[in-house]
Amino acid sequence: MSEQFVPEVLAPAGGLDKLKVAVLYGASAVYVGGQKFGLRTAADNFTLDELTEGVCFAHAHGSKVYVVLNSFLHDKDLSELPEFVAHLEAIKVDAVIVSDLGVVQTVRDLSTIPIHVSTQASTLNVEAAKLWKKMGATRIVLGREVSIKEAGIIKRQAGVEVELFIHGSMCMAYSGNCVISNFTQGRDSNRGGCAHSCRFEYSLDMGLDTEEKKKAFFMSSKDLEGLRVLPEFIKEEIDSLKIEGRMKSHLYAGTMSKVYSEALKYYAQNGNFLSDDLVSWEAELSKVSHRSYTKASLVEKADATSIFNERENSNENEWQMLGTVVEANAKAGIVIEVRNAFNQGDLLEIVPFLGPAILINANEIVDLLMRPLTRTKPTTLVRLPYREGVLAQHLIRQKVH
Amino acid sequence: MKITTYAQNLHDLNLIKDQGITEVILAHKNFARFGKLSTEEFISLSSRAHEFSLRVLFEWDILMTETTFQEVIQELPDLIKHVDVLRVQDPGALHWAIHHTDRPLQFIAENGNHNARALKEWIAHAPGRMERIILSIELSKAVIEEYVQTLTVPCELLGFGRILLFYTPRSLLSPLAPEKLIQNEEILALGESEESPHKGFPILENRHGTFMFHIKEFCLVEFSTELRDMGLQYFRVDLRWDKMEHLKILKSSIDNYKTEIFDTFKDEYAQDLMRGFYLVNKTDVLFPKLKNHRLQKREGHYLGEVMDAEKGSHLAISLKKDLRKSDKLKILHPKGKEFEVEIFSLRNLSLEDVDIVEAGSVALIQYMNGVWVKSQVFLA
Numbered sequence: 001m002s003e004q005f006v007p008e009v010l011a012p013a014g015g016l017d018k019l020k021v022a023v024l025y026g027a028s029a030v031y032v033g034g035q036k037f038g039l040r041t042a043a044d045n046f047t048l049d050e051l052t053e054g055v056c057f058a059h060a061h062g063s064k065v066y067v068v069l070n071s072f073l074h075d076k077d078l079s080e081l082p083e084f085v086a087h088l089e090a091i092k093v094d095a096v097i098v099s100d101l102g103v104v105q106t107v108r109d110l111s112t113i114p115i116h117v118s119t120q121a122s123t124l125n126v127e128a129a130k131l132w133k134k135m136g137a138t139r140i141v142l143g144r145e146v147s148i149k150e151a152g153i154i155k156r157q158a159g160v161e162v163e164l165f166i167h168g169s170m171c172m173a174y175s176g177n178c179v180i181s182n183f184t185q186g187r188d189s190n191r192g193g194c195a196h197s198c199r200f201e202y203s204l205d206m207g208l209d210t211e212e213k214k215k216a217f218f219m220s221s222k223d224l225e226g227l228r229v230l231p232e233f234i235k236e237e238i239d240s241l242k243i244e245g246r247m248k249s250h251l252y253a254g255t256m257s258k259v260y261s262e263a264l265k266y267y268a269q270n271g272n273f274l275s276d277d278l279v280s281w282e283a284e285l286s287k288v289s290h291r292s293y294t295k296a297s298l299v300e301k302a303d304a305t306s307i308f309n310e311r312e313n314s315n316e317n318e319w320q321m322l323g324t325v326v327e328a329n330a331k332a333g334i335v336i337e338v339r340n341a342f343n344q345g346d347l348l349e350i351v352p353f354l355g356p357a358i359l360i361n362a363n364e365i366v367d368l369l370m371r372p373l374t375r376t377k378p379t380t381l382v383r384l385p386y387r388e389g390v391l392a393q394h395l396i397r398q399k400v401h
Numbered sequence: 402m403k404i405t406t407y408a409q410n411l412h413d414l415n416l417i418k419d420q421g422i423t424e425v426i427l428a429h430k431n432f433a434r435f436g437k438l439s440t441e442e443f444i445s446l447s448s449r450a451h452e453f454s455l456r457v458l459f460e461w462d463i464l465m466t467e468t469t470f471q472e473v474i475q476e477l478p479d480l481i482k483h484v485d486v487l488r489v490q491d492p493g494a495l496h497w498a499i500h501h502t503d504r505p506l507q508f509i510a511e512n513g514n515h516n517a518r519a520l521k522e523w524i525a526h527a528p529g530r531m532e533r534i535i536l537s538i539e540l541s542k543a544v545i546e547e548y549v550q551t552l553t554v555p556c557e558l559l560g561f562g563r564i565l566l567f568y569t570p571r572s573l574l575s576p577l578a579p580e581k582l583i584q585n586e587e588i589l590a591l592g593e594s595e596e597s598p599h600k601g602f603p604i605l606e607n608r609h610g611t612f613m614f615h616i617k618e619f620c621l622v623e624f625s626t627e628l629r630d631m632g633l634q635y636f637r638v639d640l641r642w643d644k645m646e647h648l649k650i651l652k653s654s655i656d657n658y659k660t661e662i663f664d665t666f667k668d669e670y671a672q673d674l675m676r677g678f679y680l681v682n683k684t685d686v687l688f689p690k691l692k693n694h695r696l697q698k699r700e701g702h703y704l705g706e707v708m709d710a711e712k713g714s715h716l717a718i719s720l721k722k723d724l725r726k727s728d729k730l731k732i733l734h735p736k737g738k739e740f741e742v743e744i745f746s747l748r749n750l751s752l753e754d755v756d757i758v759e760a761g762s763v764a765l766i767q768y769m770n771g772v773w774v775k776s777q778v779f780l781a
């Protein structure tokens with residue numbers, strides 16, 4: 001069989017720990033934010049030292065690191081950028097993700113770092129991609145309104161790498177085209193201050209004769225999920241498959257990286273998805289909290305079925321992350337950093353970097369000093385007996401509903 | 402400072418002509434977000450505008466995926482003959498217009514583009530063709546003044562009209578609307594939410610998607626003298642959702658502002674008015690509060706974080722750097738209190754006494770009164 005095109009799996013990393021999780025679980029690239037210039041103001045984000053460590057870690061594992069500089073910067077913000085860009089160049093980040101032309105030019109002037117145009121720029125067509133390419137972009141993160149087919153056309157006709165979202169929460173607006181927070185809450189959504197007003201329930205007066213108003217979460221989008229259309233991404237040779245969610249959990253970063261990279265590996269080896277694994281990958285995706293899934297505009301224009309007309313958090317997740325394996329060897333046992341409490345006798349799932357979950361009955365839990373426990377407490381370290389195949393950084397989850 | 406505005410029909414055009422305005426924006430329904438004109442209507446209105454010696458600006462401000470782009474450009478050659486200028490917003494439309502037309506160009510930089518560097522680059526990208534930049538209404542007056550004075554092409558600013566808050570290509574109202582409304586070219590609604598203090602957001606769905614506007618309209622008429630003195634060249638008035646007859650009073654107030662007259666107008670005007678961020682834009686001041694400052698201290702001598710603490714027994718620290726028994730530590734409590742610590746007990750996770758625990762692992766040192774989990778640890 002001829003060499004199969006395999007897109008990059010680009011995972012979100014809201015902090016250094018999450019970067020490591022994403023890389024170890026198979027992401028071929030991660031995107032991260034520094035303390036400034038990105039859109040996730042409330043995220044943990046990376047200090048300069050952490051960025052350096054993150055890049056070293058990712059490169060040592062064959063993964064790339066892209067740094068988001070995707071705020072719509074004002075002049076005063078722009079003046080602080082050169083120092084940061086110099087640091088990014090020095091530590092050899094693989095690209096920066098930019099939405100503002102002023103930032104593109106600043107990065108171009110000061111460095112040779114490849115420039116990816118952010119989805120915030122809402123690049124939707126061949127002509128726009130050609131223009132950004134002339135401005136210095138090497139890759140375009142296309143708007144979420146672009147179909148996979150259109151993305152393929154843009155790649156071929158503009159001669160530029162393309163990246164498309166495959167999974168995660170979605171802005172209902174054209175990215176960069178919503179200023180609800182700016183004008184109603186005094187927080188610039190295009191500099192990281194979005195207050196998620198599109199997730200509110202609204203009463204709508206449509207001027208009907210009746211007094212009754214329609215109540216609906218009419219501006220809220222379901223979450224994107226593109227697993228079943230992976231062959232289309234491959235067929236169109238989409239360079240990078242992006243997973244949304246720098247604010248999301250370690251379990252999310254790990255699960256998404258694992259599922260999409262395993263699925264792509266399977267396809268590369270077999271040239272198809274005629275596999276029972278497809279069902280198990282889908283089951284894995286449902287084990288992280290999410291709104292109902294939609295393919296949005298990946299195949300056809302997003303229609304009414306893409307609206308998430310429900311209150312946030314009403315979709316309680318069945319699975320909960322319990323913690324992370326800190327160390328695992330015969331002497332120390334499986335040392336777990338506990339995030340959510342579990343009980344003696346509970347059935348735990350340890351998520352390995354590759355392959356199916358390892359099931360463990362927590363019959364013998366001890367604390368760090370080897371004293372037996374019947375229930376763990378969050379933010380403590382506990383031990384389970386050692387089990388072959390369990391490694392440091394493995395994530396642990398449990399079915400709770 | 403000139404006024405620019407929209408005409409949706411001949412009546413509007415007559416009012417514009419009567420006010421001595423020299424240009425008009427025409428919005429075709431397939432190219433403009435809120436356009437209503439069919440090709441026939443567009444061509445007819447455009448020729449009347451030319452008879453009135455008005456310059457015709459063609460508004461092409463929709464955002465387009467490739468499929469839509471290919472559809473709409475089929476119609477353009479017929480329309481372009483009838484216009485003097487193209488106003489574009491999608492960078493794809495800008496690129497196409499540069500290469501496939503010879504018309505002067507105006508770039509709508511209302512979305513983002515809050516730095517001079519970006520604006521200069523857009524202008525430089527269409528040398529000799531870019532005749533105007535339409536600035537964002539999120540800019541404060543100090544910034545507007547700077548741009549007006551430093552950019553090499555004239556600037557335009559919305560001075561009166563609706564504030565567009567949200568634009569999606571998805572149809573959000575029709576799934577909720579009864580059959581009789583779905584037949585219409587556009588569906589309108591007023592929205593309010595218990596989670597927002599504002600009531601009555603105008604919402605519109607049409608062939609291009611769904612749009613939400615602010616409950617108040619934008620008005621810089623009070624500042625028209627100041628804007629003229631700054632050198633702003635074009636002041637846009639958008640009355641597409643109001644009475645076009647207001648153009649007269651607006652024109653006279655913009656040309657020669659009189660407080661009493663305009664105050665009376667404001668009192669009688671159907672909507673509340675606001676000046677947005679004209680005096681100052683502080684939409685980033687809340688950001689430092691959204692951050693956890695403790696998390697931002699992880700630089701320099703940062704060693705790691707306390708993961709487990711047991712009174713009288715131990716502190717377990719996740720290590721970013723090697724830790725030696727001879728090291729001295731500074732521990733920062735989540736609430737800000739600092740502790741100096743000398744290590745006299747150092748163990749690894751196998752509970753073995755050691756002289757060094759390597760980076761990436763967890764070290765156990767003696768307990769220190771008052772230190773909690775999540776405290777940050779630094780090499781002193």
Ligand code: SF4
Binds near residue numbers: 198
């Ligand atoms: S409010 Fe919703 S649509 Fe607007 S920027 Fe935030 S997430 Fe996007």
